[in-house]
Amino acid sequence: MRDFACFGESGVQIADASSSSSSSSSSKNAQNQVTCIYQTQLGSRSCIITITWTKNLVGQGLSISIDDSTNQSLGKLEIKPWLFSKKKGSKCLDSDKMKAEVFWDLSAAKFGPGPEPLEGFYVAILFDLEMVLLLGDMNKEAYRKTGTSLPPSNAVFIAKREHLFGKKLYCTKAQFCNNGRIHDVVIECDTIGLKDPCLEIRIDRKRVMQVKRLLWKFRGNQTILVDGIPVEVFWDVHSWLFDAPVGSAVFMFHTRIAADKLPWSSSQVFGETQLRDLGFSLILHAWKNE
Structure with missing residues (x-):
């Protein structure tokens, strides 16, 4: 950024x-690359979450990175763009600085001309079993899959x-x-x-x-x-x-x-x-x- x-x-x-x-x-x-930046809290720590959607000849891709307020990396996740071979799944971002979980379901996602999905998907990031970022229109499915409950995330879309x-x-x-x-x-x-x-x-x-x-x-x-x-x-x-x-x-x-x-x-x-x-x-x- x-x-x-x-x-x-x-x-x-x-x-x-x-x-x-x-x-x-x-x-x-x-x-066909769109990058979105969100600011949120991981516990008492202010963090930046970067979501990058990509699209090329072999399919759609997604990468997620989490950085603290000093731009130090706390964790990264990349879903390779080979026809979304992992259209649904979860992964733990575990480092010596933090532990977060990412859940995603893009199996029914609908796309326009660009790489960013329009509907039929969710991407959820959890920290200490609390939702810190939730994207997409499948909120009920996301909360049911992650086992969390309302209130929704307090992430702010900044760029x-x-x-x-x-x-x-x-x-x-x-x-x-x-x-x-x-x-x-x-x-x-x-x-x-x-x-x-x-x-x-x-x-x-x-x-x-x-x-x-x-x-x-x-x-x-x-x-x-x-x-x-x-x-x-x-x-x-x-x-x-x-x-x-x-x-x-x-x-x-x-x-x-x-x-x-x-x-x-x-x-x-x-x-x-x-x-x-x-x-x-x-x-x-x-x-x-x-």
């Missing part, structure tokens, strides 16, 4: 290797990174705050053969942002309102305009806490702890189809 982005006073600059334009293989490797592909339109769904509404997000930008390309962002079909003179404003930021909440939008489309067709443009939607609490600086690189303190961040890497 610390490699996602660093922020300058005039916009967003990318530190993630997957957005590098050094090789066209970056786009291929980035295809998500996703790779999008298109020629002019880039579409996804986003939840800008924990337990908030799910919105349709569309980024539209045609840069082919245009002397003055324009960038437009729509949420639920409503235009919330438009950037003209994009050749001069290829990096920047602007505040929009979503559900009455201020959301800072950062964009960097330099690769679209000057490095095409190799590089990706990068967009970040950040739910702000308060303007005076946002310590943007040219040298600041935000990690999991900072993102947790500042709100929710959605990072989108938009690749142009060749």
